[in-house]
Amino acid sequence: MTTFPDTMTVRVRYDAQGHGAPGVLTVTVDAVCPSCGGPRGRDTIGSQIIRHHGGEIAVDRWTNPCGHEDVDDALLREARERSARLLPDxxxxxxxxxxxxxxxxxxxxxxxxxxxxxxxxxxxxxxxxxxxxxxxxxxxxxxxxxxxxxxxxxxxxxxxLGAPVPLSPSLLPDTSVMEPSP
Incomplete structure (x- = not known):
């Protein structure tokens, strides 16, 4: 029986809301579909070129055997949640x-x-x-x-990526601050 890793590392598009062209982030997500728990389509991963204002970015796309579609925003959210679980500090x-x-x-x-x-x-x-x-x-x-x-x-x-946003010009601390290294 073939076993697969528990995670997949893939390139996804993210939009820096209102700040120019989209970017690419490499994220690690679980190797199972978050909707049904079935395997993700790791064996179908391929590169997709996205054109935006004369530039190009390459992201990964795949087809899940269960038919559920993985979208970039959901993948970014999943990667953030996964990081928070594994790196709580x-x-x-x-x-x-x-x-x-x-x-x-x-x-x-x-x-x-x-x-x-x-x-x-x-x-x-x-x-x-x-x-x-x-x-x-x-x-x-x-x-x-x-x-x-x-x-x-x-x-x-x-x-x-989940770092805190200042709540006001007084730069009040947020409850989800990325803590500086000691």
Missing amino acids: LAVPPPPESDDAGPIALILAATQGRQRMHAAEAAALLDEHGYEMAAGLVRAEANVRGGHLSAKGAMSLLRD
Whole structure:
């Protein structure tokens, strides 16, 4: 009997709501259909090219034997939930006495009063404040986009991946903050 891994790692499209072209994220999801528990169509995975405003991105597509369709937004949500289960310390908020409001708030504060800020600057700032994982995600996305990613796009990426969004200009902490590395 052939056994398959419990997970699949696939490329999915994500839209940085209102911030330009779509991007590609590589995510790990369970190898079973979330609707019925049957196997996902790992043996049918193929690349699909998506064209957007003169650019192209490649994502993975497959057909599940059960007939249930996997859509990118649901896959991103599933990957976020899976990460939260496996890496719970990423979802732990800072202590109440902390001034830390998370990686998005950090970038937002740094962009105040500036016309432009590149994602590379945002990633360096995140590294400097102990958010190595968030910085790596920003760098990877900037690389996929050929360097064409602003700090605003980096904030959108982190928001889409589940990092906290500041609740107000006062940058109040959110309960789902990606905790900085010790």
